[in-house]
Amino acid sequence: MTATVLRTQLSGVWRRPGRLLMTGLSVLVAAFVVFGTVLAYAIVTRTTLDTFSETPEAVSxxxxxxxxxxxxxxxxxxxxxxxxxxxxxxxxxxxxxxxxxxxxxxxxxxxxxxxxxxxxxxxxxxxxxxxxxxxxxxxxxxxxxxxxxxxxxxxxxxxxxxxxxxxxxxxxxxxxxxxxxxxxxxxxxxxxxxxxxxxxxxxxxxxxxxxxxxxxxxxxxxxxxxxxxxxxxxxxxxxxxxxxxxAVRQFDQLFALVAMFVGIAVVAAALVATSTFRIVFAQRLRQLALLRAIGAQQGRLVVALAVEGAVVGLVTGAVGVLLAQGAGLAAPAVAGLFGRTVSGPGMPVGAAVAVVIGAGLLTAGAVLAPAFAAAGVSPLQALRSASTLPAERGIAGTRLAGGLLLSAATGGMVWVTVRSMGSSEALLYLVGVGAFGFGTLIALGPVLIRPILAVAGWPLRTAGPAGRLAVSGIGGTPRRAAAVSVVVALGVTMLAGTVVGISSLQLWTDRTMASRTPADLALFAEGGGGLDDVLARLRADPRFRDVTPFRMADFSTADGGFSHGAIAVDMGAMTELRTLSAASGQVDALGPGTVVLSASAATDFDATVGDVVTLHSGGMVRAEVVAVLTGDGPLRTGAILTPADLDALGGTSAGILADIATGGRDEALAAFRSAGNPAGAEVAVLADERDKADDEVSSLFAAAVGLLGLTVLIAAVGVGTTTGLSVLERTREFGLARALGMTRGRLRLMVGMEAGLYGLIGAVLGIVLGVPMAWLALESLRLDLPLTFPGGRLALIVLVTAAITVLAGLLPARRAARVSPVAALAAD
Known part of the structure; x- marks a missing residue:
């Protein structure tokens, strides 16, 4: 009997290869990503080994x-x-x-x-x-x-x-x-x-x-x-x-990070596969019920369905591996078109076999929960005319209890994390917060769908019948909507947390660069003679703005143990200097007999606002601390003084700061130098350091978004698959809507709105979970980064996610609109 049931299930798979591909599409994408990562590492390793050499070839x-x-x-x-x-x-x-x-x-x-x-x-x-x-x-x-x-x-x-x-x-x-x-x-x-x-x-x-x-x-x-x-x-x-x-080993940490994000994408693929099989099995309830009616036991049905899932995983995993291998073999030729030379990845057969087997095991595991639910259907279900069970509005009591328990565990882990801020265990507790929080989202997802839909779906309800039908279609199947939206939420949670973290890093970098590099260009002169004429010429040149003179001197603490630089400059003359932030005190309180200290200088002096410190150099200055900065002073100095107090230190040097108003940097640099160059003067392009810091943060942001985009991509595949299977399931419903006068365009719009709602709900859940997680991470790890809420970027994430899921639903929407009302009403 088991063999008969198994043949029945597998024959349905082979008769409908399109359904097989749709069911396992998320697994195909995951296999492509995993094996593609393996090939990328092979390409980087081989290219480095073939081309890298700090030692000339002639060295014996x-x-x-x-x-x-x-x-x-x-x-x-x-x-x-x-x-x-x-x-x-x-x-x-x-x-x-x-x-x-x-x-x-x-x-x-x-x-x-x-x-x-x-x-x-x-x-x-x-x-x-x-x-x-x-x-x-x-x-x-x-x-x-x-x-x-x-x-x-x-x-x-x-x-x-x-x-x-x-x-x-x-x-x-x-x-x-x-x-x-x-x-x-x-x-x-x-x-x-x-x-x-x-x-x-x-x-x-x-x-x-x-x-x-x-x-x-x-x-x-x-x-x-x-x-x-x-x-x-x-x-x-x-x-x-x-x-x-x-040189290759330096990529190991990078690919270890990539592997972590790929692992998250694989988890997303498993969740999508589980949701997809739940829909597929629901569409075959009559067939499964008939098998139960003629004697098939529940255990044998579960085995047959699990084998079916494994076959789908093996086939789609093999296709994903073959596509990735083709892309890897084409990489050297593609790189050659752009003037780059890279080595081929070879054919790692062992890794390919492991990925295919892993895809089969992943799908077999993902299918178990839907298989048990579908195999437990009563034989009396065979007498029903509908091909699916009525949508369940709520969730079982055990699931609700489990969700509430996970929610309590999440709160407990948050409390433990807050108590351990700054300790080595904080990261481990953070992982626990994320795991329990996402578990809560999975368990209570169907309960959360309706309140979120009530808010997120309000604009669609005003869009006419298509919008109202789309909202009611999602609300009528809360479990399905939760299953798909949770996958989207997984990617958005990671993405939102990363955006918050990197935005905080960007703000910290901007503040740091505002003090270290307060201008685009700087001229440093030892004696300071001849700078007045240069200053006048630069201020008269329209290519420059905020041209500001400054003077500097060195000083040390009383015991001579720590040495810093001091600067006298008009703090309101330049845009960057006006944004200088203080950890305590007020920068604009600077006056004769007072000093603004950098964070490191304040530590060396063991001084806070209100204390009097003594600066030693050729002379000596006693000054009251009126502010302590969050980082360095301008040009990485340790103290900001008035010109008179700086003169009292002795041994001063001078210079000029300027921002570029018009023209390119090289052109402005040449003009800056041509304005005059006193003996012993040097010009520094401070904007280069600022650009380097900005590029590093931007590269980090782009890499993180690209890697997390894998999860969003798989989530979009899940939305497209779910919407496509939903279209097959609701053929008669769409036919009735067409018979009652709904145009093809409005039907396409309705299906597209449903797909977009999956993404919108998932994005909202992801933002709600990801932003607090990021804040908790920044605080608990003591990274000293300012907490930010990048509302614009987060709103863009929500809009882009909704747009991607709408695009994922376009093909199913077109398929739904092409069905004639007569054929749809005759379908079972």
Missing amino acids: VVVYANGGEPLSPRQVGEIRTTAGVTEATGRVTATFTVGDASSGTDLELLADPGSGPLSRITLISGGYPRAAREIAVDRRAAGRLGVTTGGTLRLNTGDRTAAPVTVTVTGIVDGPRDAAERAWAPDRVVTGISGTPGLPRVDILAAPGADLSAMMSGLSDRLLRDPMAYLSVTTGETMRVREARA
Whole structure:
């Protein structure tokens, strides 16, 4: 009997391949996403291993410090005199700022021989540095710093107690592409400028035909005589592979994050599959009841339905894997059209089989609850003329009790999370809040549908009969609406929480950048002489606005343990400075004998508003603290003083801040420099740092939205599938509506509105759950980010989600409108 029942169910599946595809569409999408992620990781890994190399191909042997002291000049000399060594060059990187020590432009100085097989750069103009305090800069750095061959730069180490180093630019070079400004010089020049003798690494070029093993043994014998020497000797090829693998490992955390979002998408696919099978089985109640009437036991029906689900999962999972494999194989050709080179993903058969089997198991598990419900139908149901059971208006008492219990558990977890704010367990408790909260949503969803629909559906009721019918259609099947909307809510919850978190991060970044980079451009001059004429020319140039002078000085605490910068600037002269926020006190209370401290300086002084602090430099200033900022002061300073108090400190420098009013940044930068350049002055493009911070936040936002979009995509698939199956189920209803005069256009509109309502209800539930979760996360994890409510972005999420679900219902709506009234009324 079991085999007969199984054949009956599977024959229906094969006779209707379209129904099979519709039923398992969410699983197909999930399989495509999972296997696509596997292939993407393979592509990134292979491409990195094939193309990445910080070590030039000509390098034969590498000697590097393995966690100990760098190689001394004596050890470098022994390397160069080892038999078989043709050339040896050190690798070291030092970081400086050009202009002000805190707010100048960052510049990386790298060691390179400048020519030959061990070099990574190409000289464009001028000559490569050979003498002390000479450097060559790459083209990007030359443009940003406004320096040409023969010019000079002042390099600051970041230590305010150390004097800047003035270097001469001897040439312009092309090197490996990087977002940072870079300069290059021989290893001995770099160590001389940085003041740190010793090299962390030396690259060696072996003579043609040299025995690398013998050379490495000789190097080990000479370098490892000292038992305290922690050095390693390896081949260049090994180092290249190691660097490539290290570069690949940096993607592991990224793909681990991607895997988490993919897991959420798989959960959404399982929920969609459960809802879909519930509808499909409800449409076959008469068939199932007849099987019960002729002797099929409930257990055998459950097994048959579970097998049917597994078959659907295996087939659609295989299709998803094949589609993903095709996209992966096409990736190199597509990348080639855009001038990029990527490696193919290969064919990971094991992963493909695992994804297909996982799809089958996922669907078999998702079908169990609907299978038990459908198999439990009474044989007397076979005598009913309708193909579906009447819609149940409420939920069972056990489900209601379970939902209330989950709701109480959610509240308890919130209380525990609040009590543990800042502890290492807070994240674990947050996960519990999310799990219990979403469980509550699943259990009580049918109860929540009607009040939400009463509010969300009000505008549709005013749209005429189509709108009223759409609202009543959703309200008449609250369980189905809840099952579909909860999947949408899952994606929107994650999306809303992410938007709130990133909006808070954006606000914090804007506040931080407002103090660190209060202008687009800055000119720093040591003495300050000649700035009056430059200031006048810049203020007369329409390409600039808010041109403001400033003066700076260094100071330290009474014990000399902490050093900061102080600034005197008109706080109301620039837009960014007017937005400077204080954690306590009032910034505009600044006056003679008072000071505004940064957060770090206030910590170093152990001072709060109302305390008197003493600033030590060439002179001494005692001032009352009138405000403590949330972060740094302007240009990363630690204190804001009046000009008179700053003069009392002594040793001041001066400069000019300006925003770009019109024209491009490069054009404005050239005009800013042409206005005048007093001796020893440097120009910094502060807007670059602000743009970099904004780009990082924007990239994070785009990546998060893209990954969470997978869940919304699967939810949209669920809406489309549910709407399509609902159209098949309600053929006679639509035929009656058409017979009573409803036009095809209004019928399409009604079905589209129903699909949109699924998304709208889910979006509302997601916002209600996601925003408090995000606030709780920010507070409990002590991230010190301001709590925000990005109403515009959240409203956009609701509208876009509703629009996506409307689009998902377009095809079923067209199918419903094409049925003739006569044929629909004759259908069973």
